[in-house]
Amino acid sequence: MREAQDDEVFPESAQPGSEPVQSATDSVTSPDLKRLIDDFSAEYEDSLISFRRKLHAGPELSFQEFATTDAVAERLTQAGLSTHRLPSGTGLFCDIGVAGTRVALRADLDALAMPDGKAVPYRSQNDGVAHACGHDVHTSIVLGAALVLSRLSEMGLLPGQLRVIFEPGEEQVPGGAVEVVELGLLRDIAMVFAVHCDPKLDVGVVGSRVGPITSAADRVEVTLHGPGGHTARPNLTVDLVALMARLIQELPDKLEARLGGPQNCRMVFGAAHAGDAVNVIPATAVVGGSLRTPDLVAWDSAPRALTESLEEILGDSGASWEVIHVRGVPPVTNDSGAAEIAAQCVQDLLGQDALVKTEHSWGGDSFGWMTKETRGAFLRLGTHDPKQDTRLDLHHRQFDVAEEAILIGVRLLCRTAVSALSELQESSSR
Amino acid sequence: MREAQDDEVFPESAQPGSEPVQSATDSVTSPDLKRLIDDFSAEYEDSLISFRRKLHAGPELSFQEFATTDAVAERLTQAGLSTHRLPSGTGLFCDIGVAGTRVALRADLDALAMPDGKAVPYRSQNDGVAHACGHDVHTSIVLGAALVLSRLSEMGLLPGQLRVIFEPGEEQVPGGAVEVVELGLLRDIAMVFAVHCDPKLDVGVVGSRVGPITSAADRVEVTLHGPGGHTARPNLTVDLVALMARLIQELPDKLEARLGGPQNCRMVFGAAHAGDAVNVIPATAVVGGSLRTPDLVAWDSAPRALTESLEEILGDSGASWEVIHVRGVPPVTNDSGAAEIAAQCVQDLLGQDALVKTEHSWGGDSFGWMTKETRGAFLRLGTHDPKQDTRLDLHHRQFDVAEEAILIGVRLLCRTAVSALSELQESSSR
Numbered sequence: 001m002r003e004a005q006d007d008e009v010f011p012e013s014a015q016p017g018s019e020p021v022q023s024a025t026d027s028v029t030s031p032d033l034k035r036l037i038d039d040f041s042a043e044y045e046d047s048l049i050s051f052r053r054k055l056h057a058g059p060e061l062s063f064q065e066f067a068t069t070d071a072v073a074e075r076l077t078q079a080g081l082s083t084h085r086l087p088s089g090t091g092l093f094c095d096i097g098v099a100g101t102r103v104a105l106r107a108d109l110d111a112l113a114m115p116d117g118k119a120v121p122y123r124s125q126n127d128g129v130a131h132a133c134g135h136d137v138h139t140s141i142v143l144g145a146a147l148v149l150s151r152l153s154e155m156g157l158l159p160g161q162l163r164v165i166f167e168p169g170e171e172q173v174p175g176g177a178v179e180v181v182e183l184g185l186l187r188d189i190a191m192v193f194a195v196h197c198d199p200k201l202d203v204g205v206v207g208s209r210v211g212p213i214t215s216a217a218d219r220v221e222v223t224l225h226g227p228g229g230h231t232a233r234p235n236l237t238v239d240l241v242a243l244m245a246r247l248i249q250e251l252p253d254k255l256e257a258r259l260g261g262p263q264n265c266r267m268v269f270g271a272a273h274a275g276d277a278v279n280v281i282p283a284t285a286v287v288g289g290s291l292r293t294p295d296l297v298a299w300d301s302a303p304r305a306l307t308e309s310l311e312e313i314l315g316d317s318g319a320s321w322e323v324i325h326v327r328g329v330p331p332v333t334n335d336s337g338a339a340e341i342a343a344q345c346v347q348d349l350l351g352q353d354a355l356v357k358t359e360h361s362w363g364g365d366s367f368g369w370m371t372k373e374t375r376g377a378f379l380r381l382g383t384h385d386p387k388q389d390t391r392l393d394l395h396h397r398q399f400d401v402a403e404e405a406i407l408i409g410v411r412l413l414c415r416t417a418v419s420a421l422s423e424l425q426e427s428s429s430r
Numbered sequence: 431m432r433e434a435q436d437d438e439v440f441p442e443s444a445q446p447g448s449e450p451v452q453s454a455t456d457s458v459t460s461p462d463l464k465r466l467i468d469d470f471s472a473e474y475e476d477s478l479i480s481f482r483r484k485l486h487a488g489p490e491l492s493f494q495e496f497a498t499t500d501a502v503a504e505r506l507t508q509a510g511l512s513t514h515r516l517p518s519g520t521g522l523f524c525d526i527g528v529a530g531t532r533v534a535l536r537a538d539l540d541a542l543a544m545p546d547g548k549a550v551p552y553r554s555q556n557d558g559v560a561h562a563c564g565h566d567v568h569t570s571i572v573l574g575a576a577l578v579l580s581r582l583s584e585m586g587l588l589p590g591q592l593r594v595i596f597e598p599g600e601e602q603v604p605g606g607a608v609e610v611v612e613l614g615l616l617r618d619i620a621m622v623f624a625v626h627c628d629p630k631l632d633v634g635v636v637g638s639r640v641g642p643i644t645s646a647a648d649r650v651e652v653t654l655h656g657p658g659g660h661t662a663r664p665n666l667t668v669d670l671v672a673l674m675a676r677l678i679q680e681l682p683d684k685l686e687a688r689l690g691g692p693q694n695c696r697m698v699f700g701a702a703h704a705g706d707a708v709n710v711i712p713a714t715a716v717v718g719g720s721l722r723t724p725d726l727v728a729w730d731s732a733p734r735a736l737t738e739s740l741e742e743i744l745g746d747s748g749a750s751w752e753v754i755h756v757r758g759v760p761p762v763t764n765d766s767g768a769a770e771i772a773a774q775c776v777q778d779l780l781g782q783d784a785l786v787k788t789e790h791s792w793g794g795d796s797f798g799w800m801t802k803e804t805r806g807a808f809l810r811l812g813t814h815d816p817k818q819d820t821r822l823d824l825h826h827r828q829f830d831v832a833e834e835a836i837l838i839g840v841r842l843l844c845r846t847a848v849s850a851l852s853e854l855q856e857s858s859s860r
Contacts, residue, residue, distance in 0.1 A: 219709070234696075239699075241698075245677075248674075248675035268662075274703075275701030277718075285702075290708055362663060
């Protein structure tokens with residue numbers, strides 16, 4: 001059973017006008033530094049929009065982001081920076097600054113295996129591959145932030161060090177973030193930040209929350225085996241289609257009972273297959289679904305909860321069974337300190353009302369591997385053009401963004417990185 | 431969704447030693463006539479066994495029984511009888527006698543699409559086709575009865591007329607019996623009789639009952655349509671796999687409630703298919719199963735009960751649906767008078783204990799079209815060799831019979847036909 005490439009972050013209830021996140025601290029970045037960031041960012045806007053359109057027209061699938069990696073590396077090298085390609089062949093990182101606390105910004109490079117249904121000049125030229133999840137935008141924003149902050153660094157104005165990470169294969173489970181973590185690239189990072197396009201929010205609005213903001217998403221596949229038989233005589237065998245139906249109906253409740261209730265656990269089936277003929281009771285049935293939780297503790301308990309629940313449902317049925325439980329990504333969990341710094345920067349840059357609190361989503365993002373490793377925050381960057389009537393979801397074949405979001409993203413990540421560095425330096429020197 | 435060729439009659443609880451059917455009337459056939467029948471039958475035994483083995487080695491699928499039809503016609507023609515091939519190309523009937531009440535004997539000609547797993551010299555020479563349902567035996571028995579009774583007729587000893595019907599395509603729904611009925615071949619038939627091999631009964635034992643002895647078996651296929659979506663967000667769409675599971679679980683109960691309880695209705699699913707990916711909620715789901723009832727009244731109500739039950743389960747679900755309800759065969763319903771005549775002949779021929787009462791089976795047989803048209807009885811002819819330890823069910827790839835059952839079958843059907851004719855003549859002249 002395949003897994004579609006669509007475990008993106010996807011907020012359900014984030015809407016402009018939701019309750020603003022309160023931020024207690026003031027920005028620690030001086031007005032001059034902020035003005036410098038904003039001005040430098042503006043200088044790059046046109047070239048970043050061009051860059052984004054180039055990526056959009058040449059999307060690449062997970063772990064095949066060769067041209068994308070080359071394009072990012074070329075642009076960083078032109079700016080005098082040293083880039084490091086990941087050993088697996090795609091993805092890269094780049095360090096800026098020479099001493100002090102280090103924070104990281106993360107982008108993801110890959111596109112989706114789906115057609116691009118738009119008519120714009122920059123539509124995908126690669127048949128069946130499209131940047132319908134906004135990773136082209138994320139990459140352009142983090143590239144822009146690197147260019148801006150490297151200039152600050154050259155001017156001696158960066159209060160620490162910055163690492164920019166361009167992660168390959170985010171759309172695959174468990175995602176290129178695993179390689180990033182295994183290489184130790186998060187080891188000396190005090191805080192890590194990322195943005196994700198959110199077409200449910202207007203451009204100029206940013207969503208955030210403290211705690212889990214995406215979910216763990218595991219893949220669960222159960223195969224049932226029975227003796228098979230004739231539909232005239234279910235009493236002589238195991239009625240496997242009925243048993244499969246019972247499993248589909250009961251497993252979600254059993255898991256919820258073990259993992260903290262429906263707020264904490266969502267088991268939903270995407271596929272169920274049994275039998276070929278209407279009058280033959282089949283000997284095999286297969287069901288597959290995703291088991292999601294925003295709670296790291298529940299995620300750790302999931303394998304045992306699954307085994308126990310299956311035993312409870314199927315134990316006396318007369319059927320035998322096998323289960324495949326593929327662990328997905330952990331939930332992205334926003335650290336309160338990191339989220340607060342980012343929230344303050346959102347309000348400082350875009351106004352008090354620009355910050356909205358979102359619910360956690362039941363989707364996953366491989367950035368969860370990074371927030372499991374160090375403190376971090378994941379921000380939902382509004383990309384909807386309010387002049388457009390329709391809001392096209394992520395993964396829609398006509399998905400596109402209001403490109404003003406790129407400049408906003410660059411300014412926001414630069415300010416957030418500088419603010420985090422300043423605050424971390426300050427608190428370590430207190 | 432295909433339908434396997436296995437809606438055979440298949441008793442569940444018929445066992446030697448069950449309660450004997452009481453028969454009030456005495457045989458109306460004289461001892462001399464019975465002796466003549468038994469002696470003539472014995473003369474044909476060897477050639478009928480050879481004939482059966484020839485059919486067994488050359489099995490033909492439903493409505494392709496050309497060689498089988500030819501073989502039966504040739505044998506009847508050799509005996510001086512006129513045969514009539516059915517207009518559809520296979521199957522035939524033959525009339526014996528010139529005046530008076532008419533009864534019919536019915537055999538079925540077709541084999542199953544399955545391999546013959548036996549090592550005997552007469553194993554199937556047609557790859558993937560096998561007489562695993564005993565129709566070769568039924569055909570040989572009715573052929574033998576025609577040969578014996580035509581000799582009685584020539585001698586002026588047949589108290590009426592006989593029609594032998596060799597039905598094609600019994601294994602298909604709705605079966606060649608529909609053509610037989612539509613041709614009017616049952617119109618002037620006072621009673622019709624048939625035997626079916628029963629490997630659950632020892633050879634020399636015969637099962638019967640008054641009322642339904644097989645079930646109607648309809649084919650039901652329901653397709654569900656929803657908007658589809660992501661397994662992270664079942665709340666934004668219709669969770670179609672869960673809905674399919676609910677349908678599988680609830681439909682049997684709803685139908686039973688409308689059609690007279692579990693004794694009267696059996697809805698069992700053979701197939702259920704939805705979705706391709708574990709993390710995508712599918713937009714389509716299909717389930718298929720068989721809806722069985724031994725009750726003609728319930729069978730007539732089934733289409734409405736199905737429509738109402740689906741509306742009740744799916745009405746508020748947000749999904750749309752289509753249902754395909756293919757009417758199968760009606761239940762074979764044994765007329766009390768016809769069953770009594772046959773039962774008396776069983777006990778007279780084989781002894782009091784040779785007759786066992788069976789429960790109705792949940793399988794179907796196209797002979798139901800004939801007992802819907804006229805009075806009739808369907809007898810389960812024991813074919814198990816008591817020297818064998820294992821009982822191989824009908825449709826088993828090694829299915830075979832104790833060939834003594836052929837002579838028993840010929841004698842029983844001849845005696846039953848003559849007895850029925852005598853009794854019917856007598857009652858009409860009373």
